[in-house]
Amino acid sequence: YTIAADKVKAHIQPTMYGIFFEDINLAADGGVYAELVKNRSFEFNMPLMGWKEQKKDGGDGRTEVINRAVERPENAHFIKSYITSDAGFYGFSNEGFRGGMGVKEGEEYSFSVIAKQEGDTNVKLNIELHGDNDAIIGNAELTPTDKEWNRYSVKFKSSATTPKAQLYVWMSGKGVIDLDMISLFPEHTWKNRPGGLRADLVQKLADIKPGFLRFPGGCIVEGRELNNRYQWKKTIGAVDKRENIINRWNTEFKHRPAPDYYQTFGLGFMEYFMTAEDIGASPLPILNCGMACEFNTAELVPLDKLDPYVQDALDLIEFANGDASTKWGKLRTDLGHPAPFNLKMIGVGNEQWGQQYVDRWKIFTKAIKTKYPNIKIVSALGPSPEGKEFDLLNTTFRSLGADILDEHYYAPPKWFRDNARRYDNYDRKGPKIFAGEYAAQSVATVSPQNKNNWECALSEAAFMTGLERNADVVNMASYAPLFAHVEGWQWTPNLIWFDNLKSYATPNYYVQQLFSLNKGTDVVPLTLNNEAVAGQNDSYATASLDKNTNELVIKFVNTSTSAQNVSFKITGSKGYQKQATVTTLKADSKDAENSLAAPTAVSPVESTVDISGNTLKLAIEPYSFKIVRLKNK
């Protein structure tokens, strides 16, 4: 193999490897959003879903679910409990997500409620956390004092670790009390923000050092029907004013229905922007373009009624970038973030297709470009990289001078290996490419049997050498979906799996991470007999310079079952320090996977190799992905 270290072919964008976030598989509620209470504001279709009435020590009472939709359409329900006994306790338990709440011994939890005493009553609240075998593992007391709605909170520690704790809210003292937004959060969250995100999960995102964060999806942007589309303006500000809606994945896939899957939007647009900022990723919001999910109802907003949708996009740009003299910039400032979020791109529609999409896209694009000519627009090319829908959009958007085209591919591992040259002949002067959703499917596309196995991960690595080699065209790429709860998923494979307490990174995650941490700044040619390495000897390779660290970075993927002894002749360099660092990701079997029990079975291993002159010799194991970093002298 030959590497011409002085012949820069393409600049690698800082955005190159990023993250695709969607609230699917309990990614947000029940996942990264650390709220432990399910249906905290009684807004599910069955308002007491997740809650169970409880009585003890002779306590008694009854509860009404009150609908105040006229005054509070965004948070219509609360409960009114009548405590009818002098003695004992009456109340409710909450089952959390997937049958429990993950709590840890010694950690502090914050219980809060919005409450109102009625008349002269003085109902007292006793909060209990029940662990395994119903043992009480944490408790606290709280007496709401006001006759007007007010928020009350109290902290307590858990004395045990369990993934399936239950929260009990007991009421005592005869009287009537109104309750809403009954909430329990760990004190320890990402950056210890109150009401924040699960630290272990966000840390895994930060560890990728992603170039961008795409949010909030995925199909939830569209909604199964337009009423349940994602509307960013309803996801900011006080959490009790964020209107809950059913999650689009609630009933998807008959094999894993999730009737209790809703969106509380506790993870809303402000949190997405702030998370992107925290982890150094460029924000990439995707907005509904007046189309519901085309896999479902395919409802459309008439073209002459599109204004509010377009306005949402314009207002979002102002919210992200405007200063306090603008309406939406002021709101961001008032929400505690005076500095702009530096939004540079926005997606119009998720995975739309057809002429109906083009018609709406044109209206959005004209409005956005007129007001914000520097904002780049991400345009979808439908659900598949092949077929007539893709061709129509590809041709149309290219002729209309689109900025960035979003290609999606969920396909067998072989497709990924076979497509390592996909971008070699793309028009260098046309739109940039965002490989916005992809994942190798071990069994069949969208099969519930799909695994995050090593063959899939290695094939993705092979494909990604092709993305990187074509970094002058491909500016962004993200695996999808990102998160999945091991007991609550609708889609597989996924990048990161978790339960109520723990999480693990898949082999696919490590591939993404290694590409991102080692992307370098500029592609240089790595060839075999003057050809890019994309399948010869079942090998795939790319090389880049890292001008920030003054290194040459080689990525080599061996998808064959045989070891290979390879040698790289490097030209155009003044020489390298004797020892180079090597990172190897490999597994003995193509079926190898990680799991909660063995989270790092397939994970990177570091070593070193000596270089002689400008020649690097490397022993490459079967079925492995290697990265070598050579430091210039």
Ligand code: AHR
């Ligand atoms: O990633 C899962 C789904 O796949 C996304 O919601 C959608 O955009 C695509 O069809």
